[in-house]
């Protein structure tokens with residue numbers, strides 16, 4: 001079976017700045033994979049590479065066996081970007097944002113049909129935002145904004161979901177809702193790659209995890225990845241032994 005996400009030997013620089021070096025990673029269908037790494041370790045760049053928004057210097061990305069741009073064009077990939085990457089002043093309601101998930105099915109006119117409207121209402125219900133659907137997107141809380149973007153991916157029918165720090169600055173209710181939706185999506189066969197700084201919640205969220213520090217330091221079960229010595233490598237920390245000595 002083809003891997004849902006396959007990244008092979010990807011290196012990427014912003015000018016002189018190294019973001020990704022020889023990154024190789026595969027995620028199988030139906031898995032939730034957590035992406036862990038310190039600030040600046042390349043997580044967002046990896047998402048953008050998988051989305052085909054940045055072109056690697058070297059290496060390849062395939063999504064379900066096809067190129068990122070082809071997968072994106074057909075609506076297979078849903079993307080929840082980091083909040084900083086979104087212009088929240090844009091005059092769009094929450095419902096408009098969710099409807100954007102249907103664009104790839106609407107064709108040139110972008111005129112929603114019944115099926116599009118139904119899919120949007122259903123997605124709004126699933127993320128518990130029906131009551132706020134007519135609000136301008138910038139007037140939501142951090143957690144509600146994230147849920148609106150998750151709803152966009154659901155309305156789209158995306159089978160590969162990429163979420164860049166969906167829990168950053170998010171209330172507990174939104175965190176629980178998003179975690180539940182991701183688990184349900186994976187149970188239905190979707191593949192999820194999600195970056196998070198919430199290490200405590202990782203085992204409830206993910207089936208497996210990747211430690212990134214420009215390159216993949218480790219890819220394994222959440223338990224393995226969360227071992228102090230592995231986290232220390234990813235976060236550049238000194239690990240103190242119970243007797244007070246340092247590794």
Ligand SMILES: Nc1ncnc2c1ncn2[C@@H]1O[C@H](COP(=O)(O)OP(=O)(O)OP(=O)(O)O)[C@@H](O)[C@H]1O
Nearest residue numbers: 014017018019037038039040041042043044045046
């Ligand atoms: N547009 C850009 N121009 C130049 N350098 C950039 C740009 N975007 C990111 N970088 C650099 O590339 C490296 C990787 O950044 P990236 O945003 O992918 O990391 P990240 O792991 O997502 O960080 P964070 O957790 O802070 O969001 C960092 O050194 C960053 O400073």
